[in-house]
Amino acid sequence: MASGNERKKIDSAKELILKNSGLFRCPVCEQELGLSRSNSLHCSRGHNYDLAKQGYVNLLLKQEKGGYDKQLFAARKVIGDSGFFDPMRKAISKLIWEVGKGEEWAAARILDAGCGEGSHLAWIWQDLKAKKKGFTDILGVGIDLSKEGIRLAAKEYQELIWCVADLTKLPLQDRQFDIVLNILSPANYGEFKRVLKDHGILIKILPAPNYLIELREILFKGTDKELYENDGVKRLFANSFQLIKDQQIHYQVFLKEENLEHLIKMTPLTWNADQEKIAAIIHSGLKSITVAFDLLLGKKMA
Numbered sequence: 001m002a003s004g005n006e007r008k009k010i011d012s013a014k015e016l017i018l019k020n021s022g023l024f025r026c027p028v029c030e031q032e033l034g035l036s037r038s039n040s041l042h043c044s045r046g047h048n049y050d051l052a053k054q055g056y057v058n059l060l061l062k063q064e065k066g067g068y069d070k071q072l073f074a075a076r077k078v079i080g081d082s083g084f085f086d087p088m089r090k091a092i093s094k095l096i097w098e099v100g101k102g103e104e105w106a107a108a109r110i111l112d113a114g115c116g117e118g119s120h121l122a123w124i125w126q127d128l129k130a131k132k133k134g135f136t137d138i139l140g141v142g143i144d145l146s147k148e149g150i151r152l153a154a155k156e157y158q159e160l161i162w163c164v165a166d167l168t169k170l171p172l173q174d175r176q177f178d179i180v181l182n183i184l185s186p187a188n189y190g191e192f193k194r195v196l197k198d199h200g201i202l203i204k205i206l207p208a209p210n211y212l213i214e215l216r217e218i219l220f221k222g223t224d225k226e227l228y229e230n231d232g233v234k235r236l237f238a239n240s241f242q243l244i245k246d247q248q249i250h251y252q253v254f255l256k257e258e259n260l261e262h263l264i265k266m267t268p269l270t271w272n273a274d275q276e277k278i279a280a281i282i283h284s285g286l287k288s289i290t291v292a293f294d295l296l297l298g299k300k301m302a
């Protein structure tokens with residue numbers, strides 16, 4: 001998606017934010033944030049947040065110490081670009097299209113809460129825009145706690161708004177979004193409800209018990225981690241949103257040898273594993289891996 005590639009990233013970010021003014025609120029005092037000529041967002045009480053030259057805004061009050069997750073997000077980008085997530089992304093896009101097409105969602109606003117390096121949102125945004133009917137003027141906003149993730153997103157995808165922020169205290173005004181996405185990321189249902197419009201929907205993707213089962217078997221054989229269930233997460237969702245759909249997305253992915261290492265870097269399963277187990281995975285000759293997600297679709301309860 002290279003449009004206006006000569007323009008500075010900060011200028012296209014400014015233009016997007018101006019076009020959608022009233023979206024952000026100050027994380028300190030909750031007043032509306034406006035954009036000033038000096039490339040910063042400000043509220044009426046004088047709190048200021050600069051736009052980064054890479055084209056994102058940082059609305060996090062306490063900065064996280066980064067560094068480690070840069071590798072993780074780079075690995076996720078490689079895996080994502082290999083098509084690993086495409087059936088899952090396609091399922092989300094299809095669902096949004098089905099729900100939104102009758103409701104005049106040409107200018108629908110989508111928030112990806114916990115967007116990481118932004119590739120899921122960018123893919124879905126582009127897929128929806130490419131559909132023949134509707135979604136011609138949709139807005140995509142990606143938020144993540146990780147500055148490294150957001151920097152990568154802003155660098156790669158200029159036509160969306162990217163923001164470093166805390167999901168438990170979203171710096172967004174009430175009732176701004178038609179769709180909130182929450183893909184393989186922790187949730188804050190209270191905040192999701194607050195920023196959704198009354199007709200809004202939440203789509204959550206969570207790992208299903210068979211997700212990466214081949215890795216799980218090597219890493220956790222004979223321990224209580226070998227089996228994984230997501231019932232608790234589903235119950236929490238259904239307590240907060242009216243559950244409309246619970247859909248399984250299961251498929252096998254053929255793995256190129258070099259992608260196995262990226263996959264190992266990407267998944268939290270391996271983060272505390274000993275080198276011996278990691279080596280066992282690398283030398284396992286694994287050619288294909290099980291991908292299994294559950295997709296939950298919820299409506300805001302009255």
Ligand SMILES: [Zn+2]
Binds near residue numbers: 026028029030047
């Ligand atoms: Zn303020």
